[in-house]
Each structure stands twice: as C-alpha cells, then as structure tokens.
Amino acid sequence: MTTHTHIIKERFDLVNRVSLKSGSHDPDSTFCVMEAVAYVAGEPWSDHPACACPVISAFLRSWNDCLPTDKDRDRLLKPLISKLVGTKKDVATEKRRSLMAADWLVRVNTPVWLRLAGLNVHADALSALPEITSVAQVPSIRGLIEAARKDAYAARDAAWDAAWDAAWDAAGAAARAAARAAARAAAWDAARAAAWDAARDAAGEKLAPTVRELQRSALQLVERMISA
8 A cells, every 4th residue: 555755735735724523524625633643644544544554543543533523633633744644654663652651651740649549659650661662561560550550440449539539540541551562552541640630520610730741741752653
C-alpha cells in the first residue's frame, strides 16, 4: 500500500474551516482527527490512514472521542493534523512509540491522579521509575502499579471524595497498558487517561487545572512520538 507524505492544500484548508467531531463519520466533510489526516493526504476515507503511524493514530482516535467538546478537539488536535501525514514507520518505531505512551501513562499521568487522591507514596514510586524503554521492565513495574491500585480501591470503598475514582481509573489503565506495553493498546489507554472526561465526572472545575496540565503533557508526548 502506498503511503502519503504530503498534504493537499485545498483539503487542508477545508478541514481548517470545520470543527473536529467525536466518532467516525461518512465522507460528508465531518471529520474526527484521523479522518482529517486521511483526507488531507488524499487517501480513501478512513480513520486509519495508511500514511500515519498506527500507534499515534490509536492514541488520537481515543483522545478525539474522549474529549467533551468540538472546541477541545479543535484546540488540542487540529494543530497535529499536518504533522501526522508521513509518520508511518517500521515495526521497531511503532514499538518504541507504544512504550513511550505506556511510560507517560505510568510515570506522568497516573502519579498526578494518585497525588490528588492522597496516595503520595505510590505516586512518588511510579514517577521515580526509570523510563520504560523495554517490555522486559514490565514485571518489576507491575508490582508498584498493583500496590497503588489496591490502595485506590480501598479508598474508594471508604467513600473518599470523587477524585479517588480518577486515581483508580488511571491506576487500572496503567496496569493494563504496562502489561502489554509493546501493543497499540498502550497508546489507546494513555489517550483515554489524557482526556477531560475523568476529571469532569469526578470533580468538574475543581480539577480543571490538573486536566489542562495533563493535556499539555499529552501533546508533548504526541510530538515526541512523531519525532521518534
């Protein structure tokens, strides 16, 4: 299959005039972020463009659908569209990118939620881990994640505030992602954790600054994956 490395300006201009939407769509000028990538690259309509890395695509399909508003999608994801064309590389690069997503989820995202929930010891243990660069690291990492998960679960049962739910969700996602860090699912889980929904459901505007901080961090992760 031929992959594309350049954007079509007229199509790119059209995408910039409309807002990104949640979900997948028929070819009717309504786009999620990855449909927009396929469109501007001149590919057949799809949210799995051949020109884009499947790991980064998995991350962005998930994040696109988890974000609550078109405004959020436009603000966070639109600037990435032109950068994603031509990011398809070899299997080794895909594996490296998926490990980057798992590493961000375990060492950056999850500790933030654990600290909000008062689990500072667990948060510090995860954030102090060495960068996850190999699946061989997973057995030693999983013990720390499971310990955080156990305490988050106990706290939820004890009816602590709603921020515990966000910590629990993030810790559980980290355990799943670390267990299959070389798979594209790591990127999917990381993107879900980067979305607004968990914080909005947990504590609304109280957690908005934290969510914005994590969104910035997630964008930096995508840029690093693109450059890998």
